[in-house]
Amino acid sequence: MIDPDGYRPNVGIVLMREDGQVFWARRVRRDGWQFPQGGMRSDETPVEAMYRELYEETGLSPEHVELLGATPGWLRYRLPGRAIRRGGPGPVCIGQKQVWFLLRLVGDESLVRFDATDTPEFDHWRWVDFWYPVEHVVTFKRGVYARPCAIWRRWRPVAGPACGRCQARRSRPGCPATAQGTTARAGVHGTSTAGVHPPEPREARPAGMQLTTVLIQCGMTPGSAT
Numbered sequence: 028m029i030d031p032d033g034y035r036p037n038v039g040i041v042l043m044r045e046d047g048q049v050f051w052a053r054r055v056r057r058d059g060w061q062f063p064q065g066g067m068r069s070d071e072t073p074v075e076a077m078y079r080e081l082y083e084e085t086g087l088s089p090e091h092v093e094l095l096g097a098t099p100g101w102l103r104y105r106l107p108g109r110a111i112r113r114g115g116p117g118p119v120c121i122g123q124k125q126v127w128f129l130l131r132l133v134g135d136e137s138l139v140r141f142d143a144t145d146t147p148e149f150d151h152w153r154w155v156d157f158w159y160p161v162e163h164v165v166t167f168k169r170g171v172y173a174r175p176c177a178i179w180r181r182w183r184p185v186a187g188p189a190c191g192r193c194q195a196r197r198s199r200p201g202c203p204a205t206a207q208g209t210t211a212r213a214g215v216h217g218t219s220t221a222g223v224h225p226p227e228p229r230e231a232r233p234a235g236m237q238l239t240t241v242l243i244q245c246g247m248t249p250g251s252a253t
Contacts, residue, residue: 037124038125038127043130044131049160053150093130095130104168
């Protein structure tokens, strides 16, 4: 399903755990890492597509997550020229237009699995700092990744501020966070991974207060999808 401008409707998912870190996954047989995302079907709403993609790509069901909010309207990115397929049947797809959803994991992370479908999207995953994906996703997606994170930027006190010494590239040599890293479970869940930027010390605040502040800043109410 491609619109008249050549964009394919799509949903993106930022899955966050209680400490503010986000789910970051590696595509099967590729070096690229990204958030879960996928195309919408013609008979789906964005919310329906989001829950379907969530299950297909992570094995998680609606009862395992809490829907915190969604971006207003479509966010678009263009594919690089080398990725545009021309000359085939049907309209040419030049990029994606996406609605992004912020979810909080409320189930156990051991429920994450990549064999929910015969053609899994990912083969490894890990938890990373809230801003890490914006700087490490493939270049042509960075703009569209930055916008949802900016909308939900009030989560930064939960996720941890940027490293003052290496804000441009948090994984550069010399950053003490680079050496520390985090460990994700082996097998379907992931591998031990260095280069993940951990949160810095922060003042503790009640989770409900933080969530309410974030959603009000985004023009949302707790539990809303728009």
